[in-house]
Amino acid sequence: MRLAFLQWHLMAELITTLPASRFWELMAGAIISTLRFIGINTSLSKLMSLLGIILIALSITMIDEKMSFPGYIAIIPVLGASLIIASNGNDLVVSKLLSVRPVVFFGLISYPLYLWHWPIYSFYRSIFAGSPDYHELILLLLSSFFLAILTYYLIEKPLRNARNKYITAILLALSVFGTGLIGAFIFHINGVKDREINKSAGEYASVTDVYNYYKYGELLRGGICHSVQLTAAISNGCIKNGKHNIFIIGDSYAAALFNGLSHYIDNKGSDYIISQMTDGNAPPLFVDGKDDLQRSVITLNNNRINEIKRVQPEVVLLTWSVRGTNGVHDKKLAIDALSLTIKKIKEASPDSRIIFIGPVPEWNANLVKIISNYLSEFKKKPPLYMTYGLNSEISEWDSYFSNNVPKMGIEYISAYKALCNESGCLTRVGNGPDFITAVDWGHLTKPGSDFLFNKIGNKIIK
Secondary structure: OHHHHHHOOOOHHHHHHOHHHOHHHHHHHHHHHHHHHHOOOHHHHHHHHHHHHHHHHHHHHHOOOOOOOOOHHHHHHHHHHHHHHHOOOOOHHHHHHHOOHHHHHHHHHHHHHHHHHHHHHHHHHHHHOOOOOHHHHHHHHHHHHHHHHHHHHHHHHHHHOOOOHHHHHHHHHHHHHHHHHHHHHHHHOOOOOOHHHHHHHHHHHOOOOHHHHOOHHHHHOEOOOEOOOHHHHHHOOOOOOOOOEEEEEEOHHHHOOHHHHHHHHHHHOOOOEEEEEEOOOOOOOOOOOEOOOOOEHHHHHHHHHHHHHHHOOOEEEEEOOOOOOOOOOOHHHHHHHHHHHHHHHHHHOOOOEEEEEOOOOOEOOOHHHHHHHHHHHHOOOOOOEEOOOEOOHHHHHHHHHHHHHHHHOOEEEOHHHHHEEOOEEEOEOOOOHHHEOEOOOOOEOHHHHHHHHHHHHHHHOO
């Protein structure tokens, strides 16, 4: 019991891998084996089996992903199973239930199933850098059952029924000893050559929720300056009224620029200030559509223009996801839509510099997964700049904007050229998932945004 309680306080890795915190579960079996010598009367054994069934049923219904398991809660299923085994089948109902052929079959393959399920799940996460969805879980479960059945019939059953038990025991002992020698040798040579790669792959695979890991909401200033009502934006100080004001408008891709620009200004000791009016899925284009909060994109942009007119910023900085839900997906039509926005900004604040920061690189999946897949496929660290998993469409958009936006009388800064070279696009600025450049397929992380403005900041603040 004490060890069960201590599991709650130990690190999850220690709980699931070290035997010291799991001995109490094995000890339950040892206690059961001694009960055969003591003897249990029939009435008590019936009560034990009934209580055991109840505890197992409670385990199935109560234990979920929110609980620390294994941990102190593991005492419920362990105690339930122990009571049923200790009752020695004296209860007719429980005995009949456990004697049903499918139940007996599951009992026979239960141990190989236990051995197989976790390696299969772990390999999946290592290869695909994320947790499986519902359908994938079903496939993994079926794979575990298939391998468990093969293991039982091809290994466990032949070993149990071997004619020469002495030779079988020797072979098993040699297998265990040989495995130990192999482990000792690998430890002696400081691990196999792919050890660092596997470690790196594990680090990326551990990032199962990129939005939580990279604090996506905090990154965009969500609920403060991003995707908020106009009154909240004003009261939260998101819209500044002063000299050297840089006014950011656009969608979540525009919001992701704030951190890099803010850090650049601080590092330069500049007196520039930043205003922000950004909303999820609301590009700075007067197009039909709803943002993430089901508000009209046109209305949001009218509010932005009104605030620009009110504060007369020195710079209006805009960008959006060209592949976003409300983005205009035809290049020429996108330029036409942008020209209307520019016209309205110039009418509202004639002296403002208008700067369009072009689209950032995008990947075919979230960047953590792309890097994980690269590590698994090539067994080496991915280059800092790479084309593997890169969406080539963004390069075409950047080229089109580079040729056409300056003709509209505004400044165009290519984020794509700042983040990419002839070898591909930047994946990270350091080692490990903390330093990658994109939260998902495109939104810049803090390191990514910082890197971008270290490259282009002097084109904005002159």
